[in-house]
Amino acid sequence: MTASVVSPALPSRLPIASQPIWTTDGRLFGNEFLYRSRDGLPAQVDRWRSDRQDVATASVLEALFGDGPPAATTYAFVNITRSFLVDDRPLPAHAGRLVLEIVESVAADEDVMDGLERLRERGYLIAIDDFAAEPDQVAMMPYADFVKIDCRDVRRQGAALVDLARTHGAQLVAERVSDSLLVEECRAWGFDLLQGDVLGPAITLTA
Template identity: 65%
Template sequence: MTTSALSPSAPSHLPVARQPIWTTDGRLHGHEYLYRSSLGRPAQVDRWSADRQDGATTAVLSALFHDGEPPGDTLAFVNVTRSFLVSDLPLPRVPERLVVEVVETVAADQDVLAGLQRLRSGGYRIALDDFVATPDQVAMLPYADYVKVDCRDLEADDGRLASTARGEGAMLVAERVSSSARKQRCTELGFDLLQGDSLGRAVTLLL
């Protein structure tokens, strides 16, 4: 069993939430793993300071990879901060299972772009989270294997966002799919993968 690059003293058995990601024809592609508080509740991590967000990512990675690999054999999507992209903090050495999901607040500076290239060369898959085609996100597109788009952002869009997202050949993931109508809309726009409460809610686990 593969060991991780995390500290041997990193805590395990922490609550994390797991939400499935499906192909449009109903096959399980992977899960996104999300930080939860010690009580197992959502914590609005995106509103935290950078160092606290680093800690949340570390907690999720520790829970998943401290004792080897997460359950099952599908891909594990985990939100990561800039610190993990530029090697200030370590990632588990399991590129065959881990999808590095770059949070939307990361700026595409020279060190980040070099880090993305290095990670892809090392076998890691890269996902861009909450893609809205900001200049920073567009600069990272050449390194992305997946681009995740909130399907609510598509409702007033004429298809340009999806077209931009797939411009470099990444697989498109529709997030927050909460109804059959949104699922149909995303399928019509050519999305490859679907994630949202109507397809499976995030369930808190103790790993």
């Protein structure tokens, strides 16, 4: 096991980064808020133990919503682990602006599906992160307001992946848009929203 897959002891104040999400006509739609390692680099949280992932998620939520719902009129996308979907851990008041991104490690078991229905009834917005047409992801699609797809996967697999993601009417977010050619391709494929370093890299907000 390498050091990169071991979840470290988490400091009391965690570095949080923000990356913008844009409409295809250049308007700011929201930001994804991410946990960072102490040196400000991506922390590979998805490779940590589940309890450490929970702590990282809780820290991002506390940083954003600890003083109540923010006044911003754009959306806050936050990666959410299974514990938050099944009510093992509390979610903040959100004023309709919090988008819960379901990470790809979450299985669509009965408790999770019940949790998605309950959260939608409470007014939370749901996103499926890194959609790759896996069976668990497809099962969750009826609850999704947003589906996020690595645009490089569309290059490899074709536009059928985009068509499938749109089946239940979700808005589609192209992730990892890294150059101007991909921006134009994502527009042609029919994405609604764009996220990637060419449009704005993730910037660390707290350290």
